[in-house]
Amino acid sequence: MLVVISDLHLTDGTTGSTIAADAFEIFSERVRDMAYQASWRTEGTYRPIEEIHLVLLGDIFDHLLSTQWLEEPEGKRVHPWDDLHSEAFIRKIESINRAILAKNAEAFRVLHAMSTGDKITLPPATKRGRPAFNTRRIPVPVRIHYMVGNHDWYFHVPGAPWDAIRGAVVDALGLQNPSTPFPHTLEEALPLRDVCRRHRLYLRHGDIYDGFNYDKERGRNAATLGDAIVVELVNKFPVEIERRFGDTLPVEFREGLREIANVRPNLLVPVWIAALMRRTCTPAQQEAIKEVWDELAAAFSRNPFVRQFDTPYFADRVDFIQGVLFISRLTSMRRFSEIARTFYKKFWDGETSLARHALQEKAVLNAEADYVVYGHTHQPEIVPLDVYETGRDALSQVYFNSGTWHAIHDMVLRETEYPKFIPHHTMTFLAFFRGDERKGRPYETWTGGLGWKD
Numbered sequence: 342m343l344v345v346i347s348d349l350h351l352t353d354g355t356t357g358s359t360i361a362a363d364a365f366e367i368f369s370e371r372v373r374d375m376a377y378q379a380s381w382r383t384e385g386t387y388r389p390i391e392e393i394h395l396v397l398l399g400d401i402f403d404h405l406l407s408t409q410w411l412e413e414p415e416g417k418r419v420h421p422w423d424d425l426h427s428e429a430f431i432r433k434i435e436s437i438n439r440a441i442l443a444k445n446a447e448a449f450r451v452l453h454a455m456s457t458g459d460k461i462t463l464p465p466a467t468k469r470g471r472p473a474f475n476t477r478r479i480p481v482p483v484r485i486h487y488m489v490g491n492h493d494w495y496f497h498v499p500g501a502p503w504d505a506i507r508g509a510v511v512d513a514l515g516l517q518n519p520s521t522p523f524p525h526t527l528e529e530a531l532p533l534r535d536v537c538r539r540h541r542l543y544l545r546h547g548d549i550y551d552g553f554n555y556d557k558e559r560g561r562n563a564a565t566l567g568d569a570i571v572v573e574l575v576n577k578f579p580v581e582i583e584r585r586f587g588d589t590l591p592v593e594f595r596e597g598l599r600e601i602a603n604v605r606p607n608l609l610v611p612v613w614i615a616a617l618m619r620r621t622c623t624p625a626q627q628e629a630i631k632e633v634w635d636e637l638a639a640a641f642s643r644n645p646f647v648r649q650f651d652t653p654y655f656a657d658r659v660d661f662i663q664g665v666l667f668i669s670r671l672t673s674m675r676r677f678s679e680i681a682r683t684f685y686k687k688f689w690d691g692e693t694s695l696a697r698h699a700l701q702e703k704a705v706l707n708a709e710a711d712y713v714v715y716g717h718t719h720q721p722e723i724v725p726l727d728v729y730e731t732g733r734d735a736l737s738q739v740y741f742n743s744g745t746w747h748a749i750h751d752m753v754l755r756e757t758e759y760p761k762f763i764p765h766h767t768m769t770f771l772a773f774f775r776g777d778e779r780k781g782r783p784y785e786t787w788t789g790g791l792g793w794k795d
Contacts, residue, residue, distance in 0.1 A: 399490025456515025
C-alpha cells in the first residue's frame with residue numbers, strides 16, 4: 342500500500358494560519374482504516390499488510406511564505422535568488438526551517454509516530470484468515486519519502502550545510518530519505534522508484550510544467566518569478582498595510598489578508614484584494630489600500646531579478662504580469678476571469694490541468710506505469726488517460742492530482758461587474774494497492790471539503 346499527499350504548505354506562521362495538528366490525527370486514522378481494508382485479499386481472506394509507504398509529493402514545507410525574507414538583521418536583505426551557498430542565505434533557510442519545525446511540532450510528531458508503527462496497528466489474522474480482534478494488535482510502520490516541489494526546493498540543494506538542514510527534517514518526520522538532497526524527480530529517488538514500479542505508479546510534483554514556478558534553463562535549484570511574487574508582494578503587502586494603517590482598517594479586511602497566500606494562481610491576488618476591499622472597506626480606504634499595493638507592484642516591476650526575465654523569450658509573459666499586477670488597472674479588463682485564462686495560456690500551455698503532460702510521461706508511453714500522480718495545482722483530479730492491450734487484458738492508465746490540505750479561494754463562475762470569490766477548506770489523499778491488497782482494487786482516493794466560517 343502506497344499513500345500520496347502533497348501541497349500542505351506548512352509555514353513558520355508569520356504569513357497566516359498553518360494546518361492544525363488535528364488534520365494529521367484524522368489522516369493517520371484514515372490511513373489505518375485503509376490499511377485494514379487493504380489487508381482483505383482477493384480470495385476473501387484477511388492477511389495484515391506489513392508496511393505502508395507514504396510519499397510527501399512536494400510543497401510540504403513552505404520556505405517562501407515567511408516574513409523572515411523581509412528582515413534586515415545586518416542592514417541587508419537576503420532574497421530567494423541570492424547565492425545559495427552564501428553564509429547569509431544558509432542562515433536564512435536554517436532560521437525559517439527551524440521555525441517551521443517548531444510551529445508544526447505536533448503535526449510532525451504524528452508523522453514520526455506513524456513511521457515507527459506507534460500510530461498504525463492492525464489485528465493479526467486467525468488461522469482461518471479472519472481478523473483476531475481480541476488479541477494484541479500488530480504495528481505497521483509507515484515508510485515516509487519526501488520529494489520536493491517549488492516552495493520547498495531548497496531541500497534539493499547539495500552541500501554539507503544543506504545536509505544539516507535536511508537532517509533536522511529527517512529526524513523530526515521520521516523520513517526514509519538520507520540527509521543528501523531530497524529528490525525532485527522519481528529518477529533521483531532510487532529506493533522510492535522501485536516501490537513505485539511495484540505499484541505501477543509514476544510520481545512528480547508537477548512544477549516543471551509551470552513556466553511561472555520553474556526555470557527550464559536553470560533547473561530546480563533556481564528561484565523563479567513565482568518566488569519573487571510570493572516574497573515581494575504576497576508576504577510584503579500585509580506587513581506594509583499593518584505598518585501604515587495599524588488597526589485603523591476594518592478587522593474583517595485585516596483578518597481576510599491572512600488568506601492572501603491561498604489564492605491560486607498568484608496573479609489573481611490583486612483581483613482577490615480588490616474583492617476583499619470592496620466587501621469590507623469604505624471607498625476612501627480602498628483608494629489608500631490600492632496605493633500601497635500599486636507601490637509594491639511598481640517596485641516589483643523594477644526589481645533587477647524580475648527585469649532579467651524581460652527577454653524576447655519571456656517578454657509577453659513579463660508584460661502580462663506587469664499588466665495585471667496593478668489594482669488600479671484591473672478595471673480595464675473586460676472580464677476578471679480573463680486574467681486566469683490568460684495566465685494558464687502563457688504559463689501552462691492553455692490548460693488548467695496537468696493531465697495532458699501525464700500522457701507524455703515516458704513511463705506511460707512505455708506502459709511501465711498505469712497511474713500518474715502530480716501535485717502542484719491544488720485541484721484534486723482523476724482523469725482517464727488511455728486503455729492499452731496486453732494479451733487478453735485491457736489495462737487502464739489514469740492521471741491523479743493530489744490536491745492540497747489548504748484553504749482554496751475560487752473565483753465565481755458567473756461574470757460580474759466586480760470580482761467575487763468563494764473560499765473553502767479541502768483535504769485530499771490517495772492510496773494505491775498492489776497484487777491482492779484491497780481485494781484486488783488498485784486505488785482509493787479521498788477528498789473532503791469544509792465550508793468557510795465567516
